[in-house]
Amino acid sequence: MSDQIKQATQEYATRLGDDSVVLGHRISEWVSYGPFLEEDIAYGNVALDYIGRARMFYTYAAELADDGRDEDDFAYMRNDREYRNLLLMELPKGDFAYSQVRQLFADVYYALMLPELLQSKDETLSAIAAKAIKETKYHLRRSRDWVLRLGDGTEESHQRAQKAVDQLWGYTHELFDMDETEQLLADAGIGVDVAGLRDRWLEMVSVILTEATLTVPEDSWAVRGGRIGNHTENLGHMLTEMQIVHRSHPGCKW
């Protein structure tokens, strides 16, 4: 592996780890707040999958960085300016409709992106993808079911779901942005060319939203910046909570 590729791959693994830990954290905020007990369990499951992915991606990033850091240094010792997750993942949990619509957007994204990552020439990334693909099948079945039920449920649930779709739509464009690092890795057969997934994502999401009697929004606005550490104000508050114990006891093992 050339130094340039190695460094890019480390950055890439960190990004994917950041996406996973941030979304996993947001999902975990639902535990004991769900609409019924079965849902608390389901949320716990999905959160666990994402925390698991974060650990694998960070461990690989740490291995490539080879500077003595471990997975927890990546998760707990970087601030929001250093985090590289997509903005969609860091938005607050909102109401149940908001979380499920966000989940649908993320799940469809992963359903398309992971099979490509499975083809990566990088064996570690490919192996993580293999595990994650199975999880995502279950996640997508679940979020799709929920969006159908909420969209085509009561007047209230429909309105909440539509509001969530409208509020979240502007954060989905960033999912398909490529920068130099990602282009380099895509060209090298290591990373995924997410720009190429856009149309299929839009098609899949549109089919589900339409079946759910929801309206697919126009592309009237787009917020970007997660991949360069330019986050919304939400991430800082989330990391505050997430990191406080770790940071209050520097250098400790848990």
Next chain:
Amino acid sequence: MSDQIKQATQEYATRLGDDSVVLGHRISEWVSYGPFLEEDIAYGNVALDYIGRARMFYTYAAELADDGRDEDDFAYMRNDREYRNLLLMELPKGDFAYSQVRQLFADVYYALMLPELLQSKDETLSAIAAKAIKETKYHLRRSRDWVLRLGDGTEESHQRAQKAVDQLWGYTHELFDMDETEQLLADAGIGVDVAGLRDRWLEMVSVILTEATLTVPEDSWAVRGGRIGNHTENLGHMLTEMQIVHRSHPGCKW
């Protein structure tokens, strides 16, 4: 000053500082969330007064401790097990009625307690009391007005105010507890014998609640423990937020 008295006075100043910083922080959470702009300003005023008191009490505690710590070490480098504030102060801001009823309970308490502290043989404590008495007159006028308006306003505001009274009542008993430290200082003419304020507090609060058409609750439950660091789960979350920047940059000046 004997060592015993000095140590007790330091502990006492810390406790009063903790009460002030915690309540001041809770009030400050209302800024930009008030029901109208004038109220944002008023909340800012009251919060400022409490933060100011905290600074004076902590500075005095630091002076007595004489171990190189300053006001910020007291505020930012102690965790919730080390904080000694009354539980009433740390409860979340809740709705507007909840915050105003809590404020009434605290304001009446200070309206009785500060004139006693003014008589303290300890000149610093007396001087802080002198400044705080004036502030508290304004605070009490304000919280009394609000409780009257909410209690005797609409059906909804009445219900919210009564619920707040009922939810907060069990936290008021602790305000009048004395332990060895406080007894020692009361006997030495330095600290306030808060146990002796209970009846007057109850009378003043009862008059206001009754005028507000609210019911004074029975004393059916009481939660205690703030003065020994046995807090509710709320304080930890509050301090997490309050301390994150300070703790993330050890030893820095701001």
Next chain:
Amino acid sequence: MTTPQEENFMRKISAEEKIEPKDWMPDAYRKNLIRQISQHAHSEVIGMQPEGNWLTRAPSLRRKAILLSKIQDEAGHGLYLYSACETLGISRSEMIEQLQSGAAKYSSIFNYPTLTWADVGAIGWLVDGAAIVNQVSLQRTSYGPYSRGMIRICKEESFHQRQGYEAMLALAKGSEGQKAMAQDALNRFYWPALMMFGPHDSESAHSQKSMEWKIKRETNDDLRQKFVDQTVKQIEVLGLEHPDKNIKWNEERGHYDSSDLNWDEFWSVINGNGHCNRQRVEHHVAAHDEGEWVRDAITAYNEKKRAKNAQHAA
């Protein structure tokens, strides 16, 4: 005068046969079981809160995953126990109503706040530990579905206890600050954990009948003694101070002697003076109420589908 039904019921109890949902049983037996199983279920559910309080602050990803998984298991236990209880003719929504109205109880241990990360370890170790001592004995309880539930739940609880103890060990062997945190958690949770076994046998309202019917198989005090005995060594291994200064091996009894418990505090907390009595129930009510529109949406959606399918079929 005992009826033949009663006689048959008591015969099965004596013969260590399980009572099953379809079997005849005395009303008081049924009531007693509903009270106990639903309280157990509610405890699993409410118990998610004090630990959930640290889910977003877990200090490592590994601990976060373990804690997530544990809380999820508890939700699963809650579900399982609600189902077991439903076999006695009460619905889950009735049970939830009773929890929210205060008619049904949950373990008073959850009225104590979790104040530091170490509390998560202490709960796993001591609270789950005490629960297991009780549940192991309940594996032989006379009601079939409850007994089978206990067998299943015990396995997972043992796993949780080991993880809790391991988390405490990491702290106790860690920095000064971590060790202090562990000691503090032990000091706060040790006594309430002992009280989880309930009042002394002489004071226990439901105990005698429960023993006769073999709903309970061992007395509160016997179970508590087991827990006291097993915990001494565990504290030693951690290198922490035992919170009970009077703990002492009694050669004659073959057990540890220990201090009297502060039952005033026990009753005080049960009766509403715990830090979290109101908070736990309010949290449950708030989440349940906020979820109402979601549950309504499912109902509406399912009805639409049913109507559509009926149309297709016609």
Next chain:
Amino acid sequence: MTTPQEENFMRKISAEEKIEPKDWMPDAYRKNLIRQISQHAHSEVIGMQPEGNWLTRAPSLRRKAILLSKIQDEAGHGLYLYSACETLGISRSEMIEQLQSGAAKYSSIFNYPTLTWADVGAIGWLVDGAAIVNQVSLQRTSYGPYSRGMIRICKEESFHQRQGYEAMLALAKGSEGQKAMAQDALNRFYWPALMMFGPHDSESAHSQKSMEWKIKRETNDDLRQKFVDQTVKQIEVLGLEHPDKNIKWNEERGHYDSSDLNWDEFWSVINGNGHCNRQRVEHHVAAHDEGEWVRDAITAYNEKKRAKNAQHAA
């Protein structure tokens, strides 16, 4: 054809006399002022949010008190400006409606998020600094109440700017981490601060008429140049890198030359692609809606008192 009223109005404007609420004024003048003053008021109010975002995390008690006090001043400026605007025949609740519906704007600078503590310093220094440059010039605006408002507000804003700069100085002279935080905040807020002066004069929709009526006294580009010039030295004192690599003293012009601004980004943010466009308005709407029952309570209480007093009087 100009009417005598118009003539008289323009005469006052030329003579640098102030227009007062009771004076006749052209409709377009009134409209233009309402737009500008209400936008200014809304900016003060919405501006409380990005700074309020750090109120609970301020790293020292002193900074917390300063920030509280500053935000309070902004609320005060908002109030003061709403009152000035009300003299033009629009009510505060109408203005709030326009803000919430998006019909009225606020300064686009507040659509940028505050990501670190240093952003609070940068806002005080750069954003309030840019505002002052503008407001100093507006002290001579032709509408009396607005002009007097500006004189009063300028004093407090200068104070805020000094405090903001002082907070930046503490960071810039602090640890590596603090200094990096300060540089980062400067890098992010410098360009949006320059854009606060609005588009180039050639592109500015409202500028020409506003200049004629002496609502505005200096052009966007002139004001911006003043700010650019004064900021160079301030950045030097901080010991930070200037975000504009092309900044260069132009002896001939007696001003600094600087890079072209990225107006695409400016328009993009204004048109909804800022990080916080939706958030700021939603926050305002949510607080306002949540406050409805409180406002209703006051109305009900006052009516009861009035009825009671009327009874007493009768």
